[in-house]
Amino acid sequence: MKKRPCDNLNKQGQQHHDTQYVAGRIASKNLKEFVKGKWTARLKVENSGQAGMFPAWWLLGALNNEPPVQEADEIVCWPMTGSGEIDIFEHHSDGGPDHYAARAIKSNGQCGGGDWQSLMLVQAAQLNEYHEYSVEWVGDDVIFRLGEMEVYRLPNEASKLSEPFFAILNFAKINDSPMTQNWTMEVDWVKHEVWK
Template structure:
């Protein structure tokens, strides 16, 4: 191979640099500087604050555990300045008081888990949501921890207001997934992106707007989504990793946050899985 001249080499390097910086996938510069944002809600989990969160006891996604509040199995525990959500194998099947939105009761199960939401506590239109969290494992079959948003008119339990009558994922009950980990399909990766409404009750597109990205799951990272314009911008430790172009306009409703740890397939587990959350915050544009 012939060597390039110095001038030709410099020209080639400039061209490569220009192409890299014109590619939106390589652009990790914030769309708005941090100086344009101000925190309007933050929980450092020094305690479990019922003004911010409530336990959500619900049966969805054919999950094979029972959501229970903090208790003997510590499925939802705040200690040493962090929130711990757990899936625990209690060794024997017990009755479960979780119901789906159609009134069907979850069958007895040997698995219990934790799930909290800010529904009717902290709900915001647009802005930027961020959580700093880690898992106790980098990936095992059946693991399904998540940090996500749901429209405030969602008709699934708990139904506490008259306007909570909109079926997922229609407007008013839209879904944005900031962080998910599917242990059956990946290791050292997380999934982020929006669920696209197909215009009918219980019909959503889970695939087209979501992507997987590498991350060390058992180390703390900041996972966030922001939207003020027409795009949903997803960030890992403050750097943009992905965006749903034009999807931000499809979420005009107030949204609440959910943190949960689920077990979604029949793969056996022993012991417990833990998602540890250092803090959660919401920010809004200044002077808005």
Template structure:
């Protein structure tokens, strides 16, 4: 009889303690999901030059020329979204874009848009998110991207004295939130950090980046957040990948870049579009 009473008492105590713990666990979950403050949001009612500027630099053997002020419709805001494009103008024309060594881009019939928040909106860690889609699920030569770069990067435009650190050293580190390589994939995007190898222009593109499926011609939210020492990548709020221990390698303020590039010789007609509904940065409370 005593044993039965003891068992009943133990069961009763377990129920009491479990009831006491449940609200705490629920509260912890709630705190986790509501622990962000939005400190930057652009929903593209207009092109706000307090948030963005054109960035024109020739990298990655790109076949297009970045043009300013949305020439040829390469960067436009309409119906509440930003459109970043690659456009075939139909004839080759001179291009004034310079690469990191000062070499001028050869003539090309392709023009494109690239904007950055450099010296406009720069943040240390936190969480960056963009809601965007492409005009198709993948075509040869497509290379659209949504990514971050350290604010001391020494590439054009150089506007402040401390912008003297070469890619991808600390101060000029790179995190790719969304990239699509049309020559290598369809219905997929690439996400992950570029690992610095400790020298100018020496980066590891492979070890910390992975490909994941997505319906590219539909709107999705692509984000990266610093979670303690990790970088966590999410698609529509769900974690798809994690760079364990890489977050501490990016202590610097970072700015955002949206661009659409054409990177191989495959021909294209008309235009390609990356449509961006909004971009935001959040900081933990």
């Protein structure tokens, strides 16, 4: 397959290299951003577990300084507070087919320094069926749910993830392995609920 130019920028604002794949991404940055509460998306993924496929439903701190910077307060480097990351549903063959990762990225106190493993759960699910995947702030804890079932709890992490977040839904190809089937990620809806 012929490679073609990619008009996206990387985290340093540099042009991505030519690629034979096209990825999709929807983000609510500077449109809808919320502090705490509960974020939920109802989605499904077809043909999970193929090498290189990367569907994800995640949150990123609204002060993130990655290009394109759109507002004056977007000055915080990932994953410092203000640019934290919460992955509600991330699948790139973690645990194989019909598994996904839920996690918060733990900051190690420097730009670009994130611990991806210590606050992560790999959870089994029938990915080709619609499920509601959510994260919720409850008191001092951050709770991940699959449907109504709590699957993972991060005790005493809520204060470390207290900035406004925006939502991201993406489906990317992260390596050059051959595509053997068509992949799809279908999103029925996304919502945020505010708790008083």
